[in-house]
Amino acid sequence: MAPLSDLPRKKSAEPDRKFIEALARGLDVLRAFQPGDGFLGNLEIAQRTGLPRSSISRLTYTLTKLGYLTYSDRLEKYQLGSGVLALGYSFVSNLAIRQVAKPLMQDLANSTGTAVGLSDRDRLDMIFVEFCAAANVTTFRYEIGNRVSLVTSGSGRAFLAALPQEEREYFYGHLEKRSSERWPKIKAGIEEAVTSYKQRGFCCSFGDWNRDVNGIAVPLQLSQGRIYTFNAGGPAYRLSPEFLENEVAPLLKNMVGNIEAMLIRY
Numbered sequence: 001m002a003p004l005s006d007l008p009r010k011k012s013a014e015p016d017r018k019f020i021e022a023l024a025r026g027l028d029v030l031r032a033f034q035p036g037d038g039f040l041g042n043l044e045i046a047q048r049t050g051l052p053r054s055s056i057s058r059l060t061y062t063l064t065k066l067g068y069l070t071y072s073d074r075l076e077k078y079q080l081g082s083g084v085l086a087l088g089y090s091f092v093s094n095l096a097i098r099q100v101a102k103p104l105m106q107d108l109a110n111s112t113g114t115a116v117g118l119s120d121r122d123r124l125d126m127i128f129v130e131f132c133a134a135a136n137v138t139t140f141r142y143e144i145g146n147r148v149s150l151v152t153s154g155s156g157r158a159f160l161a162a163l164p165q166e167e168r169e170y171f172y173g174h175l176e177k178r179s180s181e182r183w184p185k186i187k188a189g190i191e192e193a194v195t196s197y198k199q200r201g202f203c204c205s206f207g208d209w210n211r212d213v214n215g216i217a218v219p220l221q222l223s224q225g226r227i228y229t230f231n232a233g234g235p236a237y238r239l240s241p242e243f244l245e246n247e248v249a250p251l252l253k254n255m256v257g258n259i260e261a262m263l264i265r266y
Contacts, residue, residue, distance in 0.1 A: 025049075025051055025055060025059055026059050026062065026063060028049045028051065029045055029049060029051075029056065029059045029060060029063060029069075030063070030068060030069075030080070030084060031049075031122075031123070032044075032045045032048040032049050033079070033080050034147065035143075035145055035146055035147070037079075038079060039072055039075050039077035039078060039079045040077055040078055040079070041075075041076065041077045041078070042056045042057050042060060042078075044077075045060065045078075060078050063078075063081075064078065064081070066083060067081050067082060067083035068080070068081050068083040068084050069081050088145065095129060096263065097118070097129075097220075097222075097228055097259070097263060098118060098129055098130045100259055100262050100263055101118055101130060101230070101259050102130055102132065104255050104258060104259060105117075105118065105130065105132040105230070105255070106132040108132075108232065108251055108252065108255050109132045109133050109134045109232075110134050110135070111251070112134070112232065112247070112248050112251060113134045113136060113234070113238070113239075114133075114134065114232040114233055114234050114239060114244075114248060115131070115132070115133040115134070115141065115142070115232070115233060115234050116131070116132045116133070116230065116231070116232045116252075117130070117131045117132075117142060117155065117230070117231045117232075118130040118131070118228060118229075118230055119148070119155040119159075119228065119229045119230075119231065120228055121150065121159055121227070122147070124150050124171075124174060124175065124178060125147040125148065125149065125150055125156075126147065126148050126149070126150055126153060126155045126156045126159060126229065127145060127146070127147050128142050128143070128144055128145065128146050128147075128148075129144060129228075130144065131143065131144060131146075148209060149209050150171075150175070151175055151179070151186045151189070151190060152186065152189065152205060152208040152209040153205050153208075153209040153215070153217075153231070154193075154203050154204060154205035154209075154215040154216050154217035154229075154231045154233065155215075155217045155229040155230075155231045156229075157189070157190055157193035157203040157204075157205060157217065158193070158197065158202070158203040158217035158218060158219040158229040158231070159219060159227050159229050160190055160193070160194070161190075161193050161194045161196075161197035161198075161203055161219065162197070162219035162221050162227050162229075163227070168190075168194075172187065175187075189208055197219070200245075200249070201218065201249075201253050202216050202217065202218045202249045202252065202253060203216065203217050203218075204216050204217075204241070204244070204245070205217070205233075206236070206241045207236060211236070212235060212236050212237075213233060213234065213235065213236055214233055214234070214235075214236045214239050214240070214241060214244055215231050215232065215233025215234070215244070216231065216232055216233065216244045216245065216248060216249050216252060217229050217230060217231035217232075217252075218230050218231075218249075218252050218253050218256045219256075220256050220259065220260055222263065230252060230255065230256050230259075232244070232248050232252050
């Protein structure tokens with residue numbers, strides 16, 4: 001089973017006595033910070049998390065004391081602190097799949113002229129845990145920690161396509177609330193990706209996530225039920241759908257198969 005516990009929680013008549021609400025709210029505050037944000041104030045954090053501003057002020061104070069946030073007296077705002085960096089570094093450095101996959105990802109990037117990413121799900125986004133690009137790719141580069149859409153990117157669609165139908169429907173309930181009136185079109189794109197994965201072994205995103213970007217993606221489901229995705233893509237003006245589907249897709253699928261075999265022996 002894919003881990004679903006980090007999705008937005010539903011209220012229940014029966015409280016979970018093991019669940020620590022204060023801890024969950026603190027983590028929600030940390031998740032409010034996105035790449036490129038810089039500093040955020042309590043009001044901005046409250047708007048992003050949906051938590052009361054009174055609670056936010058106590059949470060940010062505590063997280064600052066613990067080193068997970070830093071506070072600017074001049075701006076009266078917060079940014080992520082070194083404590084979060086230490087946690088993230090420990091996670092990424094100990095990720096076996098990243099260590100196994102990186103050389104193969106770089107070889108694929110070099111041979112196809114694409115950017116190749118390894119992604120994991122974080123709530124309703126996909127987050128890069130590794131990224132490789134060919135030397136001639138200068139306009140399409142991402143960093144570890146960057147996020148892409150779960151519903152319009154190739155990586156996100158590949159993750160959803162690899163899920164059992166029951167679990168995918170569980171995600172649909174959350175995604176529909178987030179997407180509102182755009183949901184019918186978004187769902188149609190996901191269902192098309194599911195069909196593509198079943199028939200061809202990969203998913204596509206041709207201008208759907210970003211109109212200037214084309215990409216394909218293949219999921220890798222580990223024995224524990226954890227799903228990672230590998231994508232290859234780049235600027236649409238240089239990488240046509242035909243090239244990605246006919247030339248790159250077989251190489252990407254072969255790479256993922258090799259990584260799976262290597263992880264079994266790891």
